[in-house]
Amino acid sequence: MQKQFHSICRTTVAAMPGLLIVALLPSMATVLSAQTVPPRSILGDTTLPSSDDVSQTFPYGISGKTPPSLTKINYAGQPPYHKHRINLRVFQGCPQVEVSAGGRLWATWFGSNVQAERAPFHKGQFSVISTSADDGKTWKEVFVFDPSELLGGGASDPMLWKDSQDNIRFIGLRNIDFKGQDEFATSAWEFTMLDPENEHTPWSEPRLLGNKNISVMKPLIFPDGTVMRSMDDFKLVGIPDKVRIRFLKEGVDGSPIFVSEFPIDNDAGFAEQMPIIRKDGSLFTFYRAKEGQKFAESFDGGKTWKLGGYYPMQFSINTKCILKTLPSGRVLLVANDVQMKEENGRRLYYYTDEDGTEHALEKRKTARTRMTAYLSDDDGKTFPHRMLLCDDGQISYPSATLGQDGSIYIVYDQGRGEIGQHTIFLSKVSEADILAGQLVQGESFLNNIVSRPSDQGGGRREGDKL
Template identity: 30%
Template sequence: MKLSSLPLLLLILCCTERLSAQENQGFRNAPKVINDPGNFYKYAEHSRKFSGIPSITVTSKGTLWATWYAGMTSGEDANNYVVLAYSKDQGLTWKEILVVDPDEKGPVRAYDPEIWIDPTGKIWLFWAQTIGLEGTVAGVWSMTADDPDSENPLWTSAKRISDGIMMCKPTVLSTGEWLLPVSTWRLTDESAKVVVSTDQGVNWAVKGACNVPKADREFDEHMLVERKDGSLWMLLRTRYGIAESFSIDKGKSWSAAKPSALVHTSSRFFIRRLNSGNLLLIKHGPIAVKTGRSHLMAFISKDDGKTWSKGLLIDERMGISYPDAQQAADGRIYLTYDYNRTLDQQIIMTVFTEGDVLSKDYDECIVKVFKERKIISKQ
């Protein structure tokens, strides 16, 4: 997804798609939600030519949920739809329960989904809808269910939250505010936005935004961490790798995006605070090494990102990308990522702990992570 290409060509394509979307407002219409998608050829696993960009979460009772987007053609196009699945046996088997498809063969695509369980125990499915590949005219949508451990959760109707695209998990602040990292991508200033809810997701509004210099803009895919001193730390995807920005007023204002000390390819990474209070970072390659989309590794920081542990190798293969994770109450960290989106089309998960990352028995822990690897979906 979203590999860098010639800037001029991208600009021409994005401008064309933006005009098309402005003329056709179908991306603002509520999508179709199809239950039991395996009963329909278009949505069956064997009919897919593209699968990738996953997200994962786990309930307090151990039910695993995963989402990703797919399509009958091998690209990011009008055929894209969002898949939602769950597992009751720690990822050994998965059941696809629904897909979100805006207009079937029409021009609107559904993509970049995220799954999240909020502090009240409610599960949220987020995704984006637009025409083409331009984020400026996209919109973030969501559905929720109150009982994520049910065999057949009752989902609310789809609701459009804001303009833009939300690629990464929400963050709950010490103030009780919920923050969504929403981006309008390359054609807008202050594209890396923070959308806030103060009423547990009933209403949402833009609170602030970080500006990425034009020459560096890519897809943002920013993530937010509340540091122990109360400030907010934003990490963003840029053309050169990972940039950072800071806010000392809970997200109203942000410093200009500048290169971070985390060397990376232009691809999604993952950062999250763990139950211990330490930070988990999942990225490609060692902290100061750029490897391309290979060598996915996990790191721990005990000092709010100033220093990082030695990395635990998760998967060394070329063609892996887009990590997303969730820690359970028992300390297990569930990680998902994709592999070869148009060939193998694998959506993968594995499990490890903070102790595994920090362990001196490095080789043993690598083998453990490899043995924990399970397939959520594949061609």
């Protein structure tokens, strides 16, 4: 294998000067603040052995520290029947998007030729890296992150993000069943593009980040170039009274500064927290919970966190949303515009229009539809502006990035294993579009197809059991 370089209870809330909102939760009064812990105690010892160590030489001596690689696909001269071709794919989802300084778009997501997602080792699953040189009109799959040749390893939750120097980085999350004998059975590895304007860019050697899921949400970049990465110990999801939601603060050179931990919150699902820096310098994040999104705040740069309870506006019920501060100072939220309540012992999913009228969901009775872009003018206290992006099927897991001209590129998935769906969509919008509630910018568009295997002879068919 060739290396390519590296129940619906809502708490009363009160606004306070300099703060966003603080939920009045008496029961949490003594368990609000998080703590910092030594990074190594959470990430494991990420120091790699010397290059001549047996663990660094594929295919011998495989361990959790054996480096992964990226495999180039769809290049001139490649055999036409390689195993990662799209017409074999039956399942895919969880996309991410980035854009180069020159405007080349990059996207990544995970997929499989054989099955739906299978935690914790995700066997049979790989991550695709695709690119577009024409502003998202057409796409070409150019790399895969596939650990299957290393003891049947599988990939999950890939990430693309851009650092303070505009370098585009890819994180591959690798999972190998070492039968409990290796602390890096799950390991996050980061590669940096060396020529992001080239569809088959060379890559840096991979860097081992740690043994936690660290690749679902884009890192927060501070003005000094340091970053804060969101972490979660997915193996503990659903197990009560376990600390698992954390942040890793890193220096510009990648050296760990601290790891901070949320207090225990048994309402939290796959937390998928994504903080922003508010105008007063404090940090704010949503995190995924059973009845919607909860929020947390930090007033010391992310070292400690205070939990605030459920946010008053219900959205993205137990599913991912994203936050991003735009150059204008407005805050972008991309989320599922769905609310939920119980009537006669049944869950009713609905949305509320601009006039405050409730509309029950009839076609897709799920929390994962109505992908919507929101804007806040007041540092995230409220999100009065919104524009529906897509309600065609089961829509989830957004990711966003900004073009040089301020354009907002947003990707999300549709029906990961559903017949005729399993689509990755891209929308390009502007602040003006969201403020107007509809497309008004000439170059904006909604729901261009990045990838749909069923359009290429692949996809799940009647009778397939995933």
